[in-house]
Amino acid sequence: MHTLVYDDITTAADRVAGHVRPVALAGPTEPGGVHLALELMQHTGSFKARGAQNFLLAHREAGTLPDAGVTIASGGNAGLACAWAAARQGVPATVFLPATAPRVKVARLREYGADVRLVGTEYAEALAACEEFASETGALASHAYDHPLIAAGAGTLLDEIRRQVPGLDTVVVSVGGGGLFAGVATAARHHGIRTVAVEPENCRALDAAVRAGRPVDVTVDSVAADSLGARRASATAVRAAQQEGVDSVLVPDTAIVRARQTLWDDRRLAVEHAAATALAAVARPGADVPDTAYRPAPGETVCVVLCGANTDPTDLVAP
Structure with missing residues (x-):
């Protein structure tokens, strides 16, 4: 099996240049802080393009x-x-x-x-x-996530973020089968950037694989299962998760729903639950987040990838 390396990602970046939209960033209101990568604005409404x-x-x-x-x-x-x-x-x-x-x-x-x-x-x-x-x-x-060309294409996102966020310390991504995570983590590791992999508590294919030391089947039951409902993580994602510089976080559905509503209330961003999953994992001042959340250090610069917007927004409640 091909081992994904950073050169695969730079080759992919050259290949897709002009065929995909460069990612837009929404910055924080304080120094350092949490940036949002608006990949929901990508062609077809997700990073998968x-x-x-x-x-x-x-x-x-x-x-x-x-x-x-x-x-x-x-x-x-x-x-x-x-x-x-x-x-x-x-x-x-x-x-x-x-x-x-x-x-x-x-x-x-x-x-x-x-x-x-x-x-x-x-x-x-x-x-x-x-x-x-x-x-x-x-x-x-083709494959939704378990192919080196697919993962390398997804990984092109990291260098685009890095160019717009000087001093980026950490990137946070939601994980289903692991294509986005594998690509981003491979590029992030090349630059010495930490990757935080986030899964719903009941769609935890990557977490289970890391614990077992190999890909294993898991049950799938989450509000984000339409995008993050892979029964098994890819071997490429598991290898990436076993490297230094990777943290893993599990979040409950209640936190995912709350983060999705917050993005609508605060920024009028209608995202799918998979995108909200990544944000639900990051502890922010004044926010109600799980005990397991990733807690940035003072001054740490973090970017959360909002990976998709293919959702029915009718369940978002107007404040």
């Missing part, structure tokens, strides 16, 4: 992009990014989702021209159907 572009452009360069197009299993965001990138390359996309996927994501997929297939109730079931489809049709099988 970076990995999808890197994956398809790399196959286009290598001449390995088949006429049958590309197929992927997804909780929603990776499928959206894959369908969007495939449309840019003029090839069809067949996307497998659990039947429980949010309707807003299914509708967007169809707008991108994807052939949408709803299978089972968990990501793992959709993945099995996707793999069968790829073997039968010859379609190129």
Whole structure:
């Protein structure tokens, strides 16, 4: 298996330049403090556009992009990014989702021209159907997170943040299967920046894998499961989590819901629960956060990645 290295990320950055939106940052009101990386403003509404572009452009360069197009299993965001990138390359996309996927994501997929297939109730079931489809049709099988090109594309985010936040000490990312985390942690380690990996208490594939010393299956039950509901973390993510300079935090659903509402109340940002998961892990002055939260040292400069906005905002309560 390919070991993800920083050179993979710089190669990806060169490849996707001009194809993805540079991340926008929202700064803190005090020196140091907590910055927000607004990756929810990325094409297709999440960071997944970076990995999808890197994956398809790399196959286009290598001449390995088949006429049958590309197929992927997804909780929603990776499928959206894959369908969007495939449309840019003029090839069809067949996307497998659990039947429980949010309707807003299914509708967007169809707008991108994807052939949408709803299978089972968990990501793992959709993945099995996707793999069968790829073997039968010859379609190129992409992955929501467990592929070096996908993780490297996601990792391009870190250098963009670092250029805008001088003296960055720590980056905080939510984790599902671990593609974003693996890419960001690889780039962060190259620059001596700490990575905080955040999972819902009941979607803890990475935490369980680190404890076991290898990827293991976990149960999935969280308000953020539509994006963070991977049953198993990637081996690449587990290796990244076992390196120095990585902290792991688990947060309850109540904290995730509260952080999501706070982003709406304070900044009018409507984010999905996966994005709020990262913010829920950071202790801020006056905020009600879990005892397990990451507590920045005085003067520590932190950036929280708000990874996506593909959500139904009707449950956000106006203050």
